[in-house]
Amino acid sequence: MKSYKLSTALALGVFGLFGALLLQAPAAAHLGGDAASVGNDRDVLHAQLRSTPMVLYDLHEISTEAGTLVHEYTTPQGTVFALTWQGPLPPDLQQLFGNYYKQFQDAAAVQARTGMHRLLTIAQPDLVVQSTGRLRNFRGQAYVPSLVPAGVDVAELP
Helix, strand or coil, X not given: CHHHHHHXXXXXHHHHHHHHHXXXXXXXXXXXXXXXXXXXXXXHCXXXXXXXXXXXXXXXXXXXXXXXXXXEEECCCCEEEEEEEEECCCCCHHHHHXXXXXXXXXXXXXXXXXXXXXXXXXXXXXXXXXXXXXXXXXXXXXXXXXXXXXXXXXXXXX
């Protein structure tokens, strides 16, 4: 009986420690997040990362093993203002949208359509998403208008 109580207490302590560590995990890059954590998206998506400085922003290209390509765009101050994706599988949008995911989910639910081809357009003051998808062909773009640097045309992002 005594060893049962000890093992239960040990198990609760381990789970408590694990939970505390999980809560302290660094935040992943996402819309509105910082550029220093773009590598976390690479890890979560099990992908390769290549970063390229541009004139008005930095481009971070994440390539997954499944062939999906995600571009994250950061301001010169290091804030993720936009992302694009394309490939045979959609990326983890909850990971990439971060705090904007709930807003995206709510807006997408209003436009829910059945069928093989999905087209989604969300145009809100603080979130714009354009996404299309069908079997082995998913692509999209999302950005936060207030974060887009002056002089950047999101329609021309590579």
